[in-house]
Structures are given as structure tokens and as C-alpha cells.
Amino acid sequence: xxxxxxxxxxxxxxxxxxxxxxxxxxxxxxxxxxxxxxxxxxxxxxxxxxxxxxxxxxxxxxxxxxxxxxxxxxxxxxxxxxxxxxxxxxxxxxxxxxxxxxxxxxxxxxxxx
Amino acid sequence: xxxxxxxxxxxxxxxxxxxxxxxxxxxxxxxxxxxxxxxxxxxxxxxxxxxxxxxxxxxxxxxxxxxxxxxxxxxxxxxxxxxxxxxxxxxxxxxxxxxxxxxxxxxxxxxxx
Numbered sequence: 001x002x003x004x005x006x007x008x009x010x011x012x013x014x015x016x017x018x019x020x021x022x023x024x025x026x027x028x029x030x031x032x033x034x035x036x037x038x039x040x041x042x043x044x045x046x047x048x049x050x051x052x053x054x055x056x057x058x059x060x061x062x063x064x065x066x067x068x069x070x071x072x073x074x075x076x077x078x079x080x081x082x083x084x085x086x087x088x089x090x091x092x093x094x095x096x097x098x099x100x101x102x103x104x105x106x107x108x109x110x111x112x113x
Numbered sequence: 114x115x116x117x118x119x120x121x122x123x124x125x126x127x128x129x130x131x132x133x134x135x136x137x138x139x140x141x142x143x144x145x146x147x148x149x150x151x152x153x154x155x156x157x158x159x160x161x162x163x164x165x166x167x168x169x170x171x172x173x174x175x176x177x178x179x180x181x182x183x184x185x186x187x188x189x190x191x192x193x194x195x196x197x198x199x200x201x202x203x204x205x206x207x208x209x210x211x212x213x214x215x216x217x218x219x220x221x222x223x224x225x226x
């Protein structure tokens with residue numbers, strides 16, 4: 001059982017380049033999330049998708065776009081990367097409204113030069 | 114709006130001594146509260162959760178937390194630290210339906226022999 005899988009695990013970009021972080025879960029969860037983790041700031045929510053076909057902004061959505069491709073997949077796109085987007089990105093999923101337990105991927109470390 | 118404050122950025126203990134990681138929350142309604150643990154270069158894992166049932170919550174690996182409404186606190190404890198407990202710990206508050214989970218800034222637990 002793979003759980004939540006993120007790709008790539010590491011990426012280096014130049015300022016202005018674009019890229020997409022991929023996330024897939026095989027637990028049939030309804031809701032999916034993208035967080036970024038920065039030292040001393042905990043995890044901050046970028047976007048979330050409560051169910052297939054819906055997406056909503058989180059705390060720090062500027063500079064990002066998302067796509068909920070189907071129930072399994074939720075991608076995060078940086079259209080024009082900036083050094084301030086250097087971070088570790090985590091995808092997570094949750095079964096529904098009855099548990100509250102988030103299942104996390106192992107993270108994607110992105111460096112923007 | 115809801116928020117959590119983790120009162121210590123770092124906590125150092127010796128192996129075999131008690132652990133106390135402090136968390137205060139703010140919420141305009143009855144919250145759900147969680148503690149997650151993150152080992153180096155890994156995703157986050159749920160330790161325990163409070164969802165308005167018993168105020169003393171037991172989690173994995175011997176950790177406990179007590180919900181104190183009068184003090185708006187949800188501190189994490191363990192009677193005896195183990196070297197493998199060295200990690201970063203996050204206190205999390207959630208709205209009803211768990212659609213938005215707000216993370217604290219984290220407490221790094223250091224365990225010395």
C-alpha cells in the first residue's frame with residue numbers, strides 16, 4: 001500500500017521557470033492538500049481540494065495553481081518560480097469528515113535559484 | 114479564526130526523563146486538536162487526536178495529551194523519553210469537517226543519552 005506518493009523528491013529551478021509537483025493517493029480519500037514547510041513557520045496550507053472537481057485557496061496561494069485531475073491525483077504548479085518559493089512541499093490526503101487524520105507524502109524539496 | 118501556539122521551539126531532555134511539549138489553541142468553537150510527529154526527512158505522522166470525547170487522549174509510542182478548555186491548552190507528554198522520540202512535533206487545530214487544519218510552528222525535541 002503506497003499511501004501518498006509525491007514526485008519529484010528534489011528539484012532545482014531557475015527564477016522564472018515553471019514546474020508541476022505531482023501527488024497521488026491510493027486510499028480512496030476525498031480531500032487532498034498541498035502544504036509548504038519553511039523553518040520556524042510550521043506547515044502552511046497552499047491549496048486544498050475537498051472533493052473531486054473542487055479546489056480552494058489556503059493561507060498562501062499566491063504564485064501557485066492546482067488541478068484535481070481525478071479522485072487520486074492533485075497537482076501543484078508553479079508558473080514562474082521565485083526564490084521565495086524555495087521550500088519543502090507536502091501533499092496530504094484525508095478520508096473524509098469523520099477522522100481528521102491527514103496522511104502525508106514524504107515531501108518534495110524545491111530550490112529556486 | 115483558529116490558531117495554535119507552540120510555546121517552545123526546542124525542548125531538550127535526557128533519555129528516561131519526562132517529556133512535556135506545550136500547545137495553546139484559539140478557536141471560536143469546540144475544536145478538534147491533533148499532535149503530529151515528523152522524523153528527519155520524512156512526512157508527518159499522526160500521534161494522537163482530540164475530537165470532543167475523553168479529555169485525556171492516548172496516542173502511539175506512549176504519548177498522551179490532555180485537553181483543558183479552561184486553559185485553552187493541549188500539552189503533549191510522555192513519562193520517559195527514548196532516543197527514537199527525537200523529532201519535530203506539531204500541534205494542529207481543525208475546524209468542523211476537518212477541511213482546514215492549522216499547524217503550529219513546531220517544537221524540536223532533542224533527546225540526549
